[in-house]
Amino acid sequence: MKLLTCPVNGTRPLSEFVFGGECRVPPAADCSDKVWADYVHNRHGAPGIKQEWWYHAPSGTWFIAERNTLTDQVIRTFLKGQEGKQ
Amino acid sequence: MPLRLLKYALSKDYPGTRFFKAHETPKKSYDVVIIGGGGHGLAAAYYLAKEHGITNVAVLEKGYIGGGNTGRNTTIVRSNYLTPEGVKFYDASVKIYEGLSEELDLNLFYSTRGHFTLAHTESAMRTMRWRAEVNKHVGVESYVVGPEEISKACPQLDMSCSGQAPILGALYHAPGSVARHDGVAWGYARGADRLGVEIFQNTEVLGIDVQGGKVAGVKTSKGYIATTKVLSAVAGFTPRICEMVGLDTPIVIHPLQACVTEPMKPWLDTILVSGSLHVYVSQSSRGELVMGSSLDPYEVHSTRSTLDFVEGLTSHMLDMFPFLSNIKVVRQWAGMADMTPDFAPIMGKTPIEGFYLDAGWGTWGFKATPISGKTMAETIARDHAPDLIHSFRLSRFEDYELTGEKGAASVGH
Numbered sequence: 001m002k003l004l005t006c007p008v009n010g011t012r013p014l015s016e017f018v019f020g021g022e023c024r025v026p027p028a029a030d031c032s033d034k035v036w037a038d039y040v041h042n043r044h045g046a047p048g049i050k051q052e053w054w055y056h057a058p059s060g061t062w063f064i065a066e067r068n069t070l071t072d073q074v075i076r077t078f079l080k081g082q083e084g085k086q
Numbered sequence: 087m088p089l090r091l092l093k094y095a096l097s098k099d100y101p102g103t104r105f106f107k108a109h110e111t112p113k114k115s116y117d118v119v120i121i122g123g124g125g126h127g128l129a130a131a132y133y134l135a136k137e138h139g140i141t142n143v144a145v146l147e148k149g150y151i152g153g154g155n156t157g158r159n160t161t162i163v164r165s166n167y168l169t170p171e172g173v174k175f176y177d178a179s180v181k182i183y184e185g186l187s188e189e190l191d192l193n194l195f196y197s198t199r200g201h202f203t204l205a206h207t208e209s210a211m212r213t214m215r216w217r218a219e220v221n222k223h224v225g226v227e228s229y230v231v232g233p234e235e236i237s238k239a240c241p242q243l244d245m246s247c248s249g250q251a252p253i254l255g256a257l258y259h260a261p262g263s264v265a266r267h268d269g270v271a272w273g274y275a276r277g278a279d280r281l282g283v284e285i286f287q288n289t290e291v292l293g294i295d296v297q298g299g300k301v302a303g304v305k306t307s308k309g310y311i312a313t314t315k316v317l318s319a320v321a322g323f324t325p326r327i328c329e330m331v332g333l334d335t336p337i338v339i340h341p342l343q344a345c346v347t348e349p350m351k352p353w354l355d356t357i358l359v360s361g362s363l364h365v366y367v368s369q370s371s372r373g374e375l376v377m378g379s380s381l382d383p384y385e386v387h388s389t390r391s392t393l394d395f396v397e398g399l400t401s402h403m404l405d406m407f408p409f410l411s412n413i414k415v416v417r418q419w420a421g422m423a424d425m426t427p428d429f430a431p432i433m434g435k436t437p438i439e440g441f442y443l444d445a446g447w448g449t450w451g452f453k454a455t456p457i458s459g460k461t462m463a464e465t466i467a468r469d470h471a472p473d474l475i476h477s478f479r480l481s482r483f484e485d486y487e488l489t490g491e492k493g494a495a496s497v498g499h
Contacts, residue, residue: 001393001394002392002394014394015394018383019383019384019385034484037483037484037485037486038334038484040483041336041427041483041484042334042335042336042483043334043335043336043337043338044325045324045325045328045329045335045336045337045338045339045424046325046326046328046329047325047326047339047387052384052385069339069385069386069387070387070388071388072386072388072390
């Protein structure tokens with residue numbers, strides 16, 4: 001069984017979590033259609049260390065996990081805005 | 087003992103004919119370089135040589151041929167898709183497959199079994215009717231059947247699925263088939279080799295040389311190769327190759343797992359798929375049950391398999407076939423599926439001149455091997471994609487013209 005550490009509830013089985021995709025910043029609302037299409041569809045598909053949204057379903061907690069998508073190792077998890085506080 | 091076998095055993099050299107020449111060092115330049123020695127890359131090489139007379143072609147494979155997703159799928163060939171574009175495309179592939187053993191002079195064990203996509207809910211039945219109508223409109227033999235016909239084709243199936251998910255009906259697809267997947271790669275490799283294509287195994291691409299928006303060459307673990315045309319046919323490695331040329335795509339990699347049981351006497355004639363139970367199963371010519379399920383739920387670039395997968399899959403298999411409880415799973419594995427948001431492939435030209443993409447094959451690539459090879463060969467030879475793959479172009483995302491094939495994925499991914 002794979003495990004993941006929720007910053008609020010501690011280490012739990014991966015089956016309790018939902019993957020929310022890579023953390024991304026949307027472009028300005030008045031951007032061109034081309035820029036918006038790029039944001040909507042394209043992803044950083046190559047492997048590497050990425051910051052991703054994860055959701056702990058039983059407690060309704062969204063948090064960020066820093067994970068190596070090549071080796072599937074989670075480096076750290078934290079709540080948004082509390083990155084340096086842990 | 088046959089004399090020929092004795093000759094093999096006593097000979098110091100290997101006396102048999104190799105399927106293709108074992109080239110070691112690439113030439114300084116080629117007309118076309120194909121990255122990826124799977125079914126798709128080798129088929130493209132074969133049709134480039136056979137139909138377009140372009141034989142100065144190198145196929146670069148970082149492992150061994152057919153060792154990627156070509157040898158990791160569950161070998162199902164079908165064309166019962168949802169969009170007319172998809173149905174036409176996959177139907178063209180099925181038609182080539184039907185004569186492919188003869189064309190490649192290699193027994194691919196192509197076996198037409200009939201394919202049932204089971205529906206356990208009214209909403210699933212609605213999708214089956216929709217798919218049946220689109221299929222019929224394009225001339226593909228698919229229709230909706232009731233529980234009696236399913237039971238007749240597969241009397242072993244528990245129609246109530248252990249009382250959990252009673253089967254209401256199914257989409258029946260007569261041309262649904264299975265084939266020996268590694269045979270497809272080897273057949274195309276031999277065919278291409280005979281026409282002059284050079285295949286390099288253990289040859290990794292390290293970079294792609296782009297000058298002024300045009301492809302100029304490929305850096306490999308066996309030196310630099312000059313070329314003006316490169317085809318990327320690498321499935322789960324597509325984002326890594328695209329990163330080399332600075333091309334963004336919507337592709338995200340998820341592992342897709344599969345497993346087989348120990349061999350049994352033949353009992354399962356058809357191919358069965360249940361979207362609700364996340365199972366697809368067929369019996370191979372060796373007697374094993376070949377089983378697959380949905381994608382792993384998050385991005386990983388690895389072919390490691392998990393216990394969770396086998397536990398989940400087998401519990402649903404037992405809902406369908408309780409009598410299999412003593413049968414052992416003997417092997418499991420995973421492939422890296424290059425998923426697209428609309429569950430359709432990405433094929434054709436790219437903004438980089440001379441860089442062609444045959445990607446986004448997610449969980450539906452094996453069945454498309456012949457037609458993707460044929461259409462990509464034409465795209466490369468004429469520098470123009472044929473109409474059959476126009477809907478699969480990379481620029482469809484920028485144009486917001488997605489193909490919407492998700493409803494025809496075998497299980498709810």
